[in-house]
Amino acid sequence: MPSNELGRKLKYAAGKYLPFLKIAPPVTDRKLVMNLRPLHNNQLTWEKGANGDVVLIVPANKNVGPVTRAIAKWAQAPSQRKVELDEVGSFVWELCDGTNTVESIVQQTGRHYHMNRREAEVSVTLFLEMLHDRHFIAFFKKTRKAG
Amino acid sequence: MTDESMLAQSLPRPHKKRTLLNELPPLPMTVIGWQGIRCVLPPEWNLTSFSMEREAGYIRADAPGDAAVTVQIRWQDAAETDRKVGTLYDVFAPKVRKLLGRPAPQQKPPDLRRLLNKVLKDAGKSAKKAGTSFESSTRPEKVEGDELERTAIPFSWVGGGRGQGKIWHCTKCNRVVVAQVIGIARDGGQVQSVAAGLFATLRDHSDDSLDLWALYDLQVKIPETFKLHQQQVMSGHLRLVFIRGGEMIVIDRWGLASMTLKKFKLEEWLATNVTVRLKSMDASVLTLQSGHEAHYYTGRLNLMDRFKVFRSARGLARPLAVRFEGGVWLCEDQNRIYSVQALTSRKTTGLWKMVADSVICCQ
Numbered sequence: 001m002p003s004n005e006l007g008r009k010l011k012y013a014a015g016k017y018l019p020f021l022k023i024a025p026p027v028t029d030r031k032l033v034m035n036l037r038p039l040h041n042n043q044l045t046w047e048k049g050a051n052g053d054v055v056l057i058v059p060a061n062k063n064v065g066p067v068t069r070a071i072a073k074w075a076q077a078p079s080q081r082k083v084e085l086d087e088v089g090s091f092v093w094e095l096c097d098g099t100n101t102v103e104s105i106v107q108q109t110g111r112h113y114h115m116n117r118r119e120a121e122v123s124v125t126l127f128l129e130m131l132h133d134r135h136f137i138a139f140f141k142k143t144r145k146a147g
Numbered sequence: 148m149t150d151e152s153m154l155a156q157s158l159p160r161p162h163k164k165r166t167l168l169n170e171l172p173p174l175p176m177t178v179i180g181w182q183g184i185r186c187v188l189p190p191e192w193n194l195t196s197f198s199m200e201r202e203a204g205y206i207r208a209d210a211p212g213d214a215a216v217t218v219q220i221r222w223q224d225a226a227e228t229d230r231k232v233g234t235l236y237d238v239f240a241p242k243v244r245k246l247l248g249r250p251a252p253q254q255k256p257p258d259l260r261r262l263l264n265k266v267l268k269d270a271g272k273s274a275k276k277a278g279t280s281f282e283s284s285t286r287p288e289k290v291e292g293d294e295l296e297r298t299a300i301p302f303s304w305v306g307g308g309r310g311q312g313k314i315w316h317c318t319k320c321n322r323v324v325v326a327q328v329i330g331i332a333r334d335g336g337q338v339q340s341v342a343a344g345l346f347a348t349l350r351d352h353s354d355d356s357l358d359l360w361a362l363y364d365l366q367v368k369i370p371e372t373f374k375l376h377q378q379q380v381m382s383g384h385l386r387l388v389f390i391r392g393g394e395m396i397v398i399d400r401w402g403l404a405s406m407t408l409k410k411f412k413l414e415e416w417l418a419t420n421v422t423v424r425l426k427s428m429d430a431s432v433l434t435l436q437s438g439h440e441a442h443y444y445t446g447r448l449n450l451m452d453r454f455k456v457f458r459s460a461r462g463l464a465r466p467l468a469v470r471f472e473g474g475v476w477l478c479e480d481q482n483r484i485y486s487v488q489a490l491t492s493r494k495t496t497g498l499w500k501m502v503a504d505s506v507i508c509c510q
Binding site: 034116 | 191193211212363364382383402403405406409480481482483
């Protein structure tokens with residue numbers, strides 16, 4: 001875990017148990033999140049398996065220290081790993097092409113799998129969060145050009 | 148450029164997306180049913196918060212997306228509203244009365260004005276915290292309901308937000324219910340329209356001794372003698388467990404059935420999620436009132452299963468469950484799997500069929 005992330009977590013934990021410090025994580029604007037557009041990380045490639053499910057091919061992290069690199073070389077660690085998504089995951093992954101907003105992905109997933117709106121929203125946002133935490137996708141906000 | 152073409156340019160162009168949306172079938176209204184309270188709300192509203200108790204509790208339903216409109220319903224047994232301090236008499240008198248088979252003494256109707264003032268005082272406190280002024284208005288008390296069983300006082304307030312509600316006492320179920328629609332101050336029109344729909348459909352008791360339990364597209368009727376024992380509301384899986392003494396009803400609803408059925412057969416899925424062992428049960432296929440074909444299992448509970456049920460019914464509960472009836476079916480329209488299990492005593496018959504037939508999975 002990077003030190004700044006650990007520091008942030010400790011700060012918020014302190015804020016939680018010592019409320020007079022008035023330290024709280026920033027409140028997420030739901031509307032803003034729903035209008036973000038997820039986009040695949042171009043460092044990884046993906047293909048469709050025999051059953052139609054998406055398989056992500058994730059290259060090994062090269063930004064590691066010399067000790068880790070030496071151990072990886074000694075242990076003959078693979079240069080890439082494969083992550084197989086399930087059917088719904090594959091459906092959502094294919095929609096993460098930068099053209100669809102989170103809101104649109106939620107709607108399409110809900111409609112395709114006959115999910116309740118709230119169920120679809122919870123599932124899709126959690127899945128996107130997980131992909132983002134693993135650096136498989138990034139979010140961007142479409143802004144209008146000036147002039 | 149001719150006048151007609153200029154006129155055509157000045158007219159708003161038809162919006163393609165809107166035309167597409169108009170072609171989609173209208174979304175169904177949301178039915179909410181919880182602890183005997185039932186109401187109909189606009190499409191895509193969902194139950195977001197609830198309590199487990201029947202005697203006194205609350206539910207909250209929220210509008211979808213960014214709309215800040217919510218519906219809050221609180222209820223309480225009318226006898227509880229005037230109780231100040233619990234004395235030994237209060238604790239033992241109902242039990243002695245029940246033992247002797249004597250009726251409870253007639254109680255005076257609850258003071259609705261006092262209860263309403265408390266509700267408005269709470270709303271006023273929130274407004275004060277938000278640093279806004281608070282205004283409330285109440286209308287005169289009126290008698291309403293199909294059988295004039297309700298004494299109600301409508302009210303509204305404007306403070307940090309806006310609320311429109313009603314407090315009433317129902318002589319049939321002896322409950323005091325406070326229902327209100329709350330929104331932000333500028334949502335006046337929406338609050339009003341939701342409130343109108345809510346108060347037209349809100350019921351606090353059933354007429355057929357069957358409680359409607361409705362949430363997240365599941366609707367099922369359970370005899371009101373059964374109490375909610377456990378609930379699991381997860382994305383993709385919903386489970387409600389009801390008990391009456393040692394008897395038990397378990398309702399399950401799984402989403403994404405197409406994915407599940409790629410790996411399991413319906414019977415296998417039931418066998419992995421059922422509370423008892425199905426190996427020794429008689430299996431058959433039954434057609435439900437909804438037209439779905441259910442894989443149905445019935446039989447006597449073995450000693451181990453009886454012990455399990457006995458343990459989950461918290462000890463010496465009577466009547467003890469000795470029979471199992473269970474079934475599972477697929478609703479292809481909704482892409483969902485439904486299962487109903489009934490663990491019943493010798494005397495109870497036809498419970499599974501009644502509950503399974505009452506499940507509304509597809510409109």
